[in-house]
Amino acid sequence: MDKVRIGIIGCGGISKCHIDGVKILVENGCKEIEITALCDENKENAKEKKNLIMQFQKNEPVIFSDFEKVISKKICDGFVLCLPHFLHHTVGIELLKNNYHIMIEKPLALTLKIGKKLVEEAKKRNLVLSIAENIRRYLGPRAIKWVIENKKYIGNIRFALVNLVIDSPFDYTKYAMKWRGIKLLSGGGMIMDSGHHFADMLLYLFGDIEDIYCEIRRYDERMIEEVPFLKKAKADVEDTWDALIKFKNGIFINWFYSRSTPGFNLNFGLYSGESGAIKDKGFVFHPFQNGADIILKDGKIVKSEEIEKEFLNSLSDEEKEKLFPYNCYDGFGLEWIEFARCIKNGLKPEIDGETGLKIISFCESCYESDYMKLPVKYGDVYSGKIENYQKEINMFWKIE
Ligand SMILES: NC(=O)c1ccc[n+]([C@@H]2O[C@H](COP(=O)([O-])OP(=O)(O)OC[C@H]3O[C@@H](n4cnc5c(N)ncnc54)[C@H](O)[C@@H]3O)[C@@H](O)[C@H]2O)c1
Numbered sequence: 001m002d003k004v005r006i007g008i009i010g011c012g013g014i015s016k017c018h019i020d021g022v023k024i025l026v027e028n029g030c031k032e033i034e035i036t037a038l039c040d041e042n043k044e045n046a047k048e049k050k051n052l053i054m055q056f057q058k059n060e061p062v063i064f065s066d067f068e069k070v071i072s073k074k075i076c077d078g079f080v081l082c083l084p085h086f087l088h089h090t091v092g093i094e095l096l097k098n099n100y101h102i103m104i105e106k107p108l109a110l111t112l113k114i115g116k117k118l119v120e121e122a123k124k125r126n127l128v129l130s131i132a133e134n135i136r137r138y139l140g141p142r143a144i145k146w147v148i149e150n151k152k153y154i155g156n157i158r159f160a161l162v163n164l165v166i167d168s169p170f171d172y173t174k175y176a177m178k179w180r181g182i183k184l185l186s187g188g189g190m191i192m193d194s195g196h197h198f199a200d201m202l203l204y205l206f207g208d209i210e211d212i213y214c215e216i217r218r219y220d221e222r223m224i225e226e227v228p229f230l231k232k233a234k235a236d237v238e239d240t241w242d243a244l245i246k247f248k249n250g251i252f253i254n255w256f257y258s259r260s261t262p263g264f265n266l267n268f269g270l271y272s273g274e275s276g277a278i279k280d281k282g283f284v285f286h287p288f289q290n291g292a293d294i295i296l297k298d299g300k301i302v303k304s305e306e307i308e309k310e311f312l313n314s315l316s317d318e319e320k321e322k323l324f325p326y327n328c329y330d331g332f333g334l335e336w337i338e339f340a341r342c343i344k345n346g347l348k349p350e351i352d353g354e355t356g357l358k359i360i361s362f363c364e365s366c367y368e369s370d371y372m373k374l375p376v377k378y379g380d381v382y383s384g385k386i387e388n389y390q391k392e393i394n395m396f397w398k399i400e
Contacts, residue, residue, distance in 0.1 A: 032340050038064070067095075088108065104129070114394065137331040147278070153275075199362035203359065221234050362378070
């Protein structure tokens with residue numbers, strides 16, 4: 001195999017970030033990837049993305065509006081799915097059955113049961129199933145992992161407060177928001193969306209979860225027109241929640257969100273340790289993507305730039321090449337080069353299907369807890385023992 005040939009299915013909002021990531025790799029000397037196909041039922045979206053690709057790639061990707069046609073053409077070794085959540089499994093299973101490797105935008109699937117079908121299918125056929133979970137791949141999150149586990153500036157983490165309070169209702173006139181407002185199409189609201197990045201980072205940093213208690217509110221129940229599949233439906237995903245997440249190692253996290261807070265905004269992420277705290281500098285649902293300062297007990301501040309420099313200096317050339325090949329520090333570019341190399345060399349991606357299931361178990365635990373009005377054991381949700389909130393989605397998609 002010379003270049004790994006990759007197609008993109010779904011050329012909406014996030015596909016641009018994927019293409020920008022590949023651009024960085026190519027501009028830094030990467031010759032390992034070629035984008036050979038673009039598929040979107042909205043051809044204008046595909047054409048727009050083709051123009052972006054032509055700025056850095058010699059050969060034109062072929063445009064398709066029907067994913068079944070691109071499957072039969074055999075011009076790709078694998079596909080990156082940048083589709084609405086309800087199409088992750090419908091398209092993903094079909095691709096796997098046709099022996100294609102896949103990288104699925106987060107979340108893996110609408111429910112755990114559906115996600116397990118994808119994982120089983122990939123395993124049966126020995127195919128790569130990667131989750132396009134980009135946040136932990138950036139320099140900031142990798143540096144904070146190193147601070148907590150190796151540098152130990154502030155001792156063990158004890159608890160965290162992560163609060164995002166915004167006055168920002170979804171714009172339901174936009175396609176990208178129509179499917180996001182409906183549980184059957186999205187799996188849930190922001191807990192399943194940006195919350196997925198938060199869930200992945202917490203599992204990555206703090207390990208296994210004991211239990212989760214979550215209360216959800218849905219203040220925004222506007223009618224949404226022209227919803228895919230359902231035509232017209234009332235918004236029914238959460239817009240406000242408070243969750244208490246307890247880890248097996250004793251760390252506990254208070255995670256509060258509301259986008260229904262007229263006149264007020266707050267973005268606050270603080271991780272408190274034995275002798276200081278880590279203060280997130282960016283969007284707190286993408287932990288540490290924009291770095292974090294450390295505040296020590298004596299008031300001294302260690303700036304994020306200093307931490308990141310020290311972390312990079314601590315890496316061997318081999319470790320640096322593994323984490324940041326082609327000197328790329330972009331989470332999307334990094335997930336693409338890993339996906340291509342996994343296809344080429346038969347390797348397992350860092351965030352594989354099994355990890356994808358663990359991440360969505362975090363999100364589902366929040367929903368299941370709210371449904372039962374009780375704390376739930378994370379393990380009972382992961383195993384499928386608790387499955388009340390998810391039942392309606394599984395039934396709608398006829399998942400046994
Ligand atoms: N990693 C991140 O930071 C991040 C950020 C935003 C979105 N996402 C994820 O990316 C995925 C897509 O989100 P988005 O914001 O780009 O959504 P979007 O609605 O903007 O784009 C989806 C695209 O899929 C196309 N599409 C719909 N049905 C199709 C079909 N049957 N065949 C082919 N194309 C079809 C639509 O026309 C649209 O262009 C979701 O899983 C979302 O959670 C990730």
